[in-house]
Amino acid sequence: MLKPTSDVSGTAVVNRTQDSPAPAERWMSSTGVSVEIRGSGTPVLMMHGIGGSANSCGLLAERLSNHGYRTFAWDAPGYGQSTDASVEEDHADIAAALLSELGIGPVHVFGTSWGGVIGAQLAARHPELVSSLVLASSTRGSCITRESADRMLKRIRELKDAGPTAFAARRFRRLVSPVTTVQIAEAVRADMASVRLPGYSAAARMMARTNNTVVLTALNVPCLVVVGRDDFVTGVEESRFVAKLVPGARFEILEDAGHAALQEQPEMMAETILDFWGDKK
Template sequence: MSGIAIGDSGGAGVPLLCLHGIGSSGAAFDAITPMLAGRLRVLAWDAPGYAASADPEGPPGMDGYADAAVAVLDDLGIRRAHVLGVSWGGVIATRIALRHPERLGSLILADSTRGSGAAPEKAAAMRARGAELAEVGPAAFARRRAARLLSPAATEAQVTRVAEAMAAAIRMPGYGYAADSMAATDHGPRLAEVRARTLVLVGEHDAVCPPAESRLIAGAVPGARYAEIPAAGHLSNQETPEAFADSVRDFLNAAGDLLDAARNVLKEGEF
């Protein structure tokens, strides 16, 4: 899979690969990037079929998205990275941890889930999303969802910004492929296999992937740390970027970054 667009803060910092949610793009990390850049090299992709990235030739499935994210690291010559996934991006990040554990320094799952396949009714609703997007178009689709992605205290201006950003990011068939991948995934039975040092982060008022789901994930991943971001909804990285960035920074600082930037370059023939 090729044609993936990626934002890159540059520099010699330890790489942090950021994977956005199902209704977003790499722009979802614009607010936190300057807060983390420097010690970290912040990489934020547009997933296949989103925003500036090319459409995949067919449904990648969760394995395909995980492999595509690792291929981004390969293309940049990066041996290992911290991986931060929000919502659907967290499900992809979990699959990377299971499928390519040697490529992770640590794992950050923000406002995420085991996958919609953990509940039949959620899987069915997720599968229906592609048809809805195709019927009403990105603008109307985004307006229907934007308010629920933020906390009850969000302003109308914030809701409008989220709706506009979503409408600019999503299209068919990419969104439908992503929804199908979520509907087919339940990582619950495999969370105990995750070996990466893990932070599970969630907005206090997340109504989409509520704190109870994040607590379940944190309880199942060995040694995982759990933290809530006060006053934030589902898009905690966008609604309260300072608190979100502080949580990420504190977690990685406590880990001593886990990676040696000077030795974190792929040599020809590796992997």
């Protein structure tokens, strides 16, 4: 069952963001995974991308919580307020254990980019825990070709050599649409600049060994695949292909959004997701 909100030391934590005056609770699992919780109602597990954190999901989580959903946005192991304790363990299994410890499920699962790769594996292995799956700006993984896997692994050395601030400065512009505001682009950069080497390295290695092609074809949960029109990272065609692989999946393109669509267009993303859920709430 859900424990009282606390950090590692047991001190109560309440987070506030500039765009969200309503408080978000913080909860820490027994294995050191921190979760940001908003609202009440139907539970939604939210998983960020490889260059993000729970903070990346904040604007979307606020909108979903305003419509009667209780959002649980994790900091993956080695990210945000989570510890590095379980970084080398299987991320989908960690997510399943997290839901068990929270005492919730089945849940709607939202995963963006790397988070969607984890979400697909979670839905495949533990369909009883997943009532629906949203794959935003996501992919089959990086083990589609040897070259794509190698490119992913090279990011580890780049982060180690450059440090997170320079690493983010080099990469963040590709994550957003050309029409995205400076304020949102800066938020995306700041999220990436906060990554830590243990968490990012484990995520990159997971992506480099993952090809979810077969996993996606075997999914048996309602699925929405959504992507920004200006996604220059994973791309519209990869998302379109992912949608074709998942039986009965719905596919949507968001205008004026790039790879970081959940931050660039949180209102549009929320409307698309809520429409997909329909009477599943």
